Amino acid sequence: MTRLKLYNTLSGRIEEIVPSDGQPIKMYVCGPTVYSRAHIGNFRTFMATDMLRRTLKFLGMEVLEVMNITDVDDRIIQLASAKDTNIEAFTEEPTRAYLEDLATLRMEIPEVMPKATEHVGEMIALIEQLMARGHTYTVDGSVYFRIASFPSYGGLSRLDVSGIKTGARVDTDKYEKEDARDFVLWKLKGDEPPWAQWDASFGRGRPGWHIECSAMSMKYLGETFDIHCGGVDLIFPHHENEIAQSECGTGKLFAKHWMHVDHLLVENETMSxxxxxxxxxxxxxxxxxxxxxxxxxxxxxxxxxxxxxxxxxxxxxxxxxxxxxxxxxxxxxxxxxxxxxxxxxxxxxxxxxxxxxxxxxxxxxxxxxxxxxxxxxxxxxxxxxxxxxxxxxxxxxxxxxxxxxxxxxACFEPPTGDLLSGDEQALFDARQDARKRRDFSAADVARKALQERGVILEDTAKGTRWKRVRA
RNA sequence: GGCGGCGUAGCCAAGUGGUUAAGGCGGAGGUCUGCAAAACCUCUACUCACCGGUUCGACUCCGGUCGCCGCCUCCA
Known part of the structure; x- marks a missing residue:
């Protein structure tokens, strides 16, 4: 069996993907945050992961893929509040649209697409584990991960995190941290609506962003799995934080392989x-x-x-x-x-x-x-x-x-099911008649008319074919 | 400032320390065709940003210069 060789951000080298004996390749993809319709930049990443899973299967491997749906985050809470609705109702449409776009692009649907809001229990459990192991501290009821407790922090991004000093950045969280590098695991109940709060042993509130990926990936793929994918912008801090909280929680290697997809630009400019x-x-x-x-x-x-x-x-x-x-x-x-x-x-x-x-x-x-x-x-x-x-x-x-x-x-098969409209069919037939009569000027008139409607004709030994082009 | 990436023909885009530097788009000519379309054939980078170095030999390795970009802060 030909092995897939894939660049691993973690090692900085191209390495073979080898399934654990009898196991499918377990891959996790950081999926969409469902607050608006995903753009082509998002799909650039998801297309790459679709190509990854299809290639693995092409090479004869089984795949178990998890792609999360992030349905709790500041933007969602804000937008849902503004619309006087709640998370579930607000995220319904963006989620539907996302699935529709996946289908449009013929992307294979991952085996598991867990929603963050349905896994808060798993996140709380992981946070409790981190607390028990001494990797956290609490400020005003919010729980933070203490990066100083994880010496290998920064290994993925190769950032010199010691350079990130307390107060050196704008802290939009408005929560106090011991160290700017630390990140929030659990945000204490603030002024967010009741539908954005959950009960935990350490207080009512809502999960931080990073914890969901750790909790959900490990729930469905195990504490150690094969490939973790996402856009390059997630390397730091998101993936770095995932590694920290996962490995500190389990004491085991989190993802063996990290695949990062570069960005899409539009006419050489960043999208905005x-x-x-x-x-x-x-x-x-x-x-x-x-x-x-x-x-x-x-x-x-x-x-x-x-x-x-x-x-x-x-x-x-x-x-x-x-x-x-x-x-x-x-x-x-x-x-x-x-x-x-x-x-x-x-x-x-x-x-x-x-x-x-x-x-x-x-x-x-x-x-x-x-x-x-x-x-x-x-x-x-x-x-x-x-x-x-x-x-x-x-x-x-x-x-x-x-x-x-x-x-x-998944795009080589010609589109089917497209039919000529009544008008177009009439022109097509008229041209065929004209050609039989060898009245070529009449035939060309019909062809020109069809061309103006975006239908191109091809006369072949086996008959006349037509195809539609963009008008 | 720190870390990382990129710069290959008109355009898009692979690639390798050593035969003719993939492929697509576009363009030129030809074949085929009632005319087209499709397809086929031929041509379209003596050269891989620039300058040095290593080497028997570099576009591919090293150093520098210029240009572009990303990350270091939410982001696919």
Whole structure:
């Protein structure tokens, strides 16, 4: 079995992912905070983790993935209060929208998607454990983690935390801490509404942000698990804090492997509401792009490199992906060609493309290189098809290879189900009639009319095909 | 200031201490076609920000310069 080699933030090296005997690969992804619709930057990260889990499966491994839904946080409480509602009602829509977007992008649904509010008990238990082991202190009823009690703190981010001095930063928590590096595990009941408070042995209040990931990951994956994923911005302090509270709570190694996905920029700028460049999935769909094109765009980049989203780039994706779709359709048609064994060069093309594809992904999820293998298959396949040496069996071999690759990219299969409208169908038929009469000027009029509606025609030996392009 | 990353053709983007520096988009020419589209063929970086160094040999390793970016504070 080919092993996946993945960069590990913890060691700073590329290391193999090896499942514990008989166990699935256990991965945790820091999921969305459901206070508004997730944007394409969020999905850049989640697309990378989707590619990770699909690659693991492609390489023959089982996967157990947990992705949390953060449904308690200051923004949520604030927004829900302002709307005179509560957490459950307020987060319902953003959560639904998130799941809808995941489906749109054909991301596999993680095996477990726990909500923070449903795991406050586990968080309290972990905090009690930390208290018992002497890693906490309490100020005005709020419980803090004492970083001084965890000497290896800072190992993930390689930050010299001693430089972070008390009072050296703006403390938005408005709670007093012994040391600025310390972080809150439990916030004492303040002026938040009753629906944002929970009872704990150490006082009524609400959990800090970091504790939920520790509690939920360990509940479903065990105290030590394989891969922990998230955006690069979470390395510090979130993941650093997770490690501290988890390892101090259990005395065991928390996550073996840390995968961090770099950010997405829009036209070379960071996304921000003031710039008006924060796009979400419905925004892109509204511009006429299809979900498979959006998926291809997000999946094509290397996860450890900043990805620059541009409208021009998305337009380039349209053409590149159309080439693959056209090839797929061509193979479907060729499979009905008379049988006989597949030619050697066809089998060879499929085999070597698949090998290159697998090797690329196994090498730290090198998506661009994997895509090169896909396009290589398309080129060679088209080439032999043009030479007429692809019979039904050969086409099936090529299509099987492409389908195999699509287990990871999930956007190579041409969109189906799209139909011509009545008007369009009438124009299409009229053109076919005109062509039969060899009245080509009439035929071209019909084609032009269809083109203006975004329908492009292709006359082939097996009939006339049509496809829709962005108007 | 500290830590880290990036700079490859018109655009996007891989890559390696040593044969012709992947692939896609775009462009040029050709084949095919009623015309197109699709596809195929040929061409499109004598060069990998710049300057030094190490080496038999560097785009790939080291040092420096310039430029861009991220983190050190909530953030995918």
């Amino acid at each position: 509401k003031s710039k008006g460049n924060v796009y979400n999935i419905p925004d892109l769909l509204a511009r006429g792009f299809r979900s498979d094109q959006i998926r291809y765009m997000l999946a094509q980049s290397h996860y450890r490199k900043a990805f620059n989203f541009t409208w021009d780039g998305l337009a380039q994706v349209e053409t590149a992906l159309a080439r693959i779709h056209t090839f797929w359709n061509r193979l479907l048609e060729e499979t009905s060609t008379p049988a006989g064994p597949a030619h050697d060069d066809v089998v060879q093309a499929a085999t070597s493309a698949l090998a290159a594809f697998e090797a690329a992904l196994a090498n730290d999820l090198n998506a661009p290189e994997a895509l090169a293998a896909v396009h290589g298959l398309v080129s060679e396949g088209n080439s032999v098809a043009d030479r007429g040496t692809v019979n039904g069996a050969g086409a099936r071999v090529l299509l099987d290879a492409l389908k195999k690759m699509d287990q990871v990219f």
